[in-house]
Amino acid sequence: VLRVPSNCTGDLMHLAVSRNWLVCLLGTPERTTLLRFFLPRAIPPGEAVLEKYLSGSGYKITRMFLDPTGHHIIIALVPKSASAGVSPDFLYIHCLESPQAQQVKVRRIEKFKDHEITAVAFNPYHGNESSTGPILLGTSRGLIFETELNPAADGHVQRKQLYDLGLGRPKYPITGLKLLRVPNSSRYIIVVTSPECIYTFQETLKADERSLQAIFAGYVSGVQEPHCEERKTDLTFSQLRFFAPPNSKYPKQWAWLCGEGIRVGELSIEGNSATTLIGSTLISLDFEKTMHLSYGERRLNIPKAFVLTEYHAVLLYADHVRAICLLNQEQVYQEAFDEARVGKPLGIERDELTGSIYVYTVKTVFNLRVTREERNVWRIYLDKGQYELATAHAAEDPEHLQLVLGQRADAAFADGSYQVAADYYAETDKSFEEVCLKFMVLPDKRPIINYVKKRLSRMTTKPVETEEVDDDRKNTIKALVIWLIDLYLIQINMPDKDEEWRSSWQTEYDEFMMETHVLSCTRQNREAVQQLIAEHADPRNMAQFAIAIGDYDEVVGQQ
Incomplete structure (x- = not known):
């Protein structure tokens, strides 16, 4: 996928992708390099050497976050050891490009010393290529901060603590953070996850209000409590993902990898709805069956990360990648890694703009192609008896549509809904004689008359x-x-x-x-x-x- 410059060597450490901009970190014992690629064109990547922010200072990189525009990067730093004599910190990197070259500007943000950044909610509503707009930072102690980053704000970064989920605990990492605005409204929603809980906060803001502090005001004062769903777990992590149709800023689905498995649902689009995350379905990953296994065996059976598509969850494990259908929880794809050849798998990311999925190891990056993932959706809905959805997804294939309408008619007839059955039978190519025999035994002749009339109408048109x-x-x-x-x-x-x-x-x-x-x-x-x-x-x-x-x-x- 990537054409790495010959002077850049090392193992892949982290990767993020957005709007065709792919950012990765390469590391050797002597040097850590950030590379920024524009995937549609084979042009030299933007490059920044980060060693002066790491070497000799006792830091290591734990996470990297890329904003929706592909121009703002946050890199979380933590001490290499307790004796390193430094505090958690983060780097802010702003990227610009011209027809000739890319410019990558790196800054250390010291306003957040002592806080390990574990999650970021970028702002797609006020952010742009020159500024992040108001964003949220989640920490390893459960704190949520608001800040705004841009290259012009040297030394003037604001820091506001908005909420404390950790309640003083030394370790309560925020693992996921998402800022949403309901379409055609001023209602904002914030979804937050920890290893065992998923929280939602919501508030309607004034049209000209930029700060996100008002969303939390009622919760800080105790007027209301955030909606919380708790799932007991012995995992030390969880992951929050969303799926949005192309060019949409509001997701259609959410998914949370937690101790139970993967919880999947939809998002409310009602401006005054009290519930945000609706229709939660559990995809069981049998974590409980791995409790007795050794650490080495267990790491092979618990996913490291996942991404969400419209109909599938694609999970990355220590030695393979697999895809599970969200509709029937069946595995539809699996591919093993030859670690000796491709290296240790590290993560999986999806570009929300293009839908492209990237799996990366310490040695290489793979593009996982998703082709017509909806092709069997009609059959799944049909097998589940969800005939409206089956009909909608089979509409463009006459052969599939005939199967759906025929089964829908049979089901209606079996339920005693003879008139409904007649209407659907009339749209099928089922034998006229076969259908008529089913209806002729009924004392009520209305269904047979309507069926024959509809068949006549089809003949005359x-x-x-x-x-x-x-x-x-x-x-x-x-x-x-x-x-x-x-x-x-x-x-x-x-x-x-x-x-x-x-x-x-x-x-x-x-x-x-x-x-x-x-x-x-x-x-x-x-x-x-x-x-x-x-x-x-x-x-x-x-x-x-x-x-x-x-x-x-x-x-x-x-x-």
Whole structure:
């Protein structure tokens, strides 16, 4: 994936990607280098040597965060050891580019000394290429800070503590942090995760308000409590991911890798909803079965990280990568790593703009291609009996749509919803005789009449391709019209029924007989129609038919 300059060597340490900008760190014992690639074009990457911020100062890098524009980078630093004599810190890197070259400017942010940054919520609503806008920083002690970073603010970085989830605990890492604004509203949502909890905060801000402090004000004062879901775990980490359709700033789905497995759900788009994370489904990863294993065995059975697509969770393990379908929790893909050849797997990231997934090891970066992941979604929904969704996802494939409509019709018939079943059967290519036999045994003839009428409507709206087909179609139309007339007359002349019954069926029959294609067919087959009406001994409808086709001798004969 990457063309690394020949003068840059070392193992991959960290990687992040956004809007086609991929940033990675390469490290050797002597040197740590940041490289920034623009993936669509094979141009030299931006480069910054970080050694002067690390060497001799006792620091090591723990995490790297890239903003949605691909221009702001935060690198978290912690002491290499307790005896290093330094405090946690972080670097802020601002990137610019011109047609000739990239400019990478590195700064140490000393306002946050003593605080290990473990999560960042960038601001897609106020951030741009020149400034992050107000952002949130989460720490290893459960603190949430607000700050704003830009290259012009040398020495003037603001720091506001907004909330304390750790409540004084020395170790309560914030593992995930996300800032959201509900579409077409001023309602802001903040989702926060720790190893065992997922929290949501929400508040409506004034239109001109930039600071995020007001979101937490009611929670700090005790007026309200953040919504919290706790999941017991012995894991020391969790991971929060979101999936948003392309060009959307508001996610469609959320997922949280925690001690139970992966919890997946949707996000509310209601501006006044009290609940943000809705529809939580658990994808079990059988963590409990690994409790008795040794550390070496257990690390192979617990994912290191994951990314979320529209229909799948892609999980990275110590020796393989696998994809699990969100809809039925079935594994659809797995590929093992040859660690001796490609190196130890480190992480997995997804570019929200392009949907590209990158798996990286200490030696290389792989692009995991996702091709038509929706192709079997219709079948999954069908197997689950979610027919509306199955129909929607099968709509573009006639063969798949026929299977969905047929199964949907069978299910409705089995439930006794005969009218609904008739409507769906009419849209299928199931044998006409087979369907009619199902309905003819029913005492209620409404379903069979509606089914035959819909099949007739399909026949009369199809384009004519050849004379032979046209003749066959005419004969089929004739048979359907004659049969419908017979079914209607049976209902109209059924004994022991009241006048309201007869009047209702008569009105529907009259409307049917005046339809253009029906009138055309009955005129061409008047003798067959007249014979059928005569068999029902129905002089009124015989006279009505005679008037319709202009047979006035017959009209007089019926008087």
